[in-house]
Amino acid sequence: MVSQRRNLPLLATPETCSGRTYIVTGANSGIGLEAARHLASLGAGKVILGVRNLVAGEAAKRDIDESAGTAGTDVIQVWQVDLCSYDSVRAFVKRAADELDRIDAVIENAGLTLSVREMAEGHVKPLTVNVLSTFLMAVLLLPVMREKAKKVEGVVPRIVVVGSTYGFEATCKADWEGIKEDPIKGMDDEGMAPLKTYALTKLMEAFAIRHLARELVPVEKTGVIVNLICPGLCITNLVRSTPQDFKDMMHQMYAAVGRTAEDGSRTLLHGAVAGPESHGKLLHSCEDGEPDVPDWVKDDTTMQKRTWEAIANELETAEPGCVARMLDCA
Numbered sequence: 001m002v003s004q005r006r007n008l009p010l011l012a013t014p015e016t017c018s019g020r021t022y023i024v025t026g027a028n029s030g031i032g033l034e035a036a037r038h039l040a041s042l043g044a045g046k047v048i049l050g051v052r053n054l055v056a057g058e059a060a061k062r063d064i065d066e067s068a069g070t071a072g073t074d075v076i077q078v079w080q081v082d083l084c085s086y087d088s089v090r091a092f093v094k095r096a097a098d099e100l101d102r103i104d105a106v107i108e109n110a111g112l113t114l115s116v117r118e119m120a121e122g123h124v125k126p127l128t129v130n131v132l133s134t135f136l137m138a139v140l141l142l143p144v145m146r147e148k149a150k151k152v153e154g155v156v157p158r159i160v161v162v163g164s165t166y167g168f169e170a171t172c173k174a175d176w177e178g179i180k181e182d183p184i185k186g187m188d189d190e191g192m193a194p195l196k197t198y199a200l201t202k203l204m205e206a207f208a209i210r211h212l213a214r215e216l217v218p219v220e221k222t223g224v225i226v227n228l229i230c231p232g233l234c235i236t237n238l239v240r241s242t243p244q245d246f247k248d249m250m251h252q253m254y255a256a257v258g259r260t261a262e263d264g265s266r267t268l269l270h271g272a273v274a275g276p277e278s279h280g281k282l283l284h285s286c287e288d289g290e291p292d293v294p295d296w297v298k299d300d301t302t303m304q305k306r307t308w309e310a311i312a313n314e315l316e317t318a319e320p321g322c323v324a325r326m327l328d329c330a
């Protein structure tokens with residue numbers, strides 16, 4: 001079992017966050033909830049909790065308001081978004097475009113792992129939620145963020161995708177070998193064990209974001225920093241829908257090396273304040289550099305491009321022209 005650093009530094013400060021506007025998806029629980037709480041405590045002007053379940057979202061708002069001293073204000077807002085539905089993602093982005101004056105960072109944290117094969121938008125759910133809808137949101141929001149940033153002095157928007165180095169494990173690498181020619185088809189195949197798809201989605205994110213970031217340079221021109229973070233192994237309820245023996249194994253690992261959700265959330269804040277040097281990179285443990293990204297991911301630009309193109313094709317089918325609009329200024 002690999003050890004990991006705990007008690008991470010909080011790199012976001014009142015100076016970097018005060019009065020700013022943030023979106024955090026999957027913010028009703030776990031790491032996303034703690035990231036939103038930090039942002040509120042640091043004086044953010046608005047923190048949008050993007051949640052699929054409004055009741056859970058309102059409970060999270062009450063919890064944050066109580067601890068961050070934002071009760072009675074509209075700093076914390078609960079907005080519905082279900083990443084199982086492209087229409088829901090579109091509606092969420094439209095609302096952000098219509099209602100927010102500025103968007104300083106979007107933390108795309110919502111994610112899931114399942115042990116049964118369930119479908120959404122024609123794909124297995126972890127693929128739809130962790131990858132396809134996550135990138136659809138990024139692609140639709142990016143031009144919106146860019147335009148809003150032009151109107152407010154000093155805004156350098158960030159899109160932070162919450163990934164995981166779990167996708168670099170040897171078993172996932174071996175599974176990827178079997179599907180890498182067409183990862184979407186491979187993951188959707190009925191023969192693919194549902195529990196394997198989570199790690200594969202995280203690997204897919206790591207490949208795709210590197211190519212996407214290369215399409216979006218220089219940051220001074222495209223205006224938006226896109227990075228990926230790994231929160232490390234954190235004690236959350238992410239594995240709630242997995243078999244008992246898997247849960248037991250995870251609980252042993254949590255006890256040995258797990259970070260609290262609050263500690264892990266500091267990595268999300270790192271992504272939200274990191275500079276242009278983080279563009280296309282995977283940030284880990286609030287540190288500079290990418291010691292945790294293996295060369296077979298870092299250096300394989302062909303695979304990065306192929307993975308991005310597979311995702312982009314799907315997004316173009318869902319929303320024709322969306323990728324071209326995003327790339328318009330690059």
Ligand SMILES: NC(=O)c1ccc[n+]([C@@H]2O[C@H](COP(=O)([O-])OP(=O)(O)OC[C@H]3O[C@@H](n4cnc5c(N)ncnc54)[C@H](OP(=O)(O)O)[C@@H]3O)[C@@H](O)[C@H]2O)c1
Nearest residue numbers: 026029030031052082083084109110111164233234236238
């Ligand atoms: N925990 C770890 O060790 C670890 C390690 C590496 C990466 N991560 C990543 O960290 C992120 C947060 O996970 P967590 O550990 O904090 O687990 P979590 O508490 O289960 O948080 C996941 C969040 O995603 C939301 N979500 C799931 N499906 C959704 C959908 N269709 N639409 C909108 N929201 C949806 C969940 O909402 P509901 O409450 O409604 O289900 C929940 O708020 C995930 O992306 C995960 O892959 C976690």
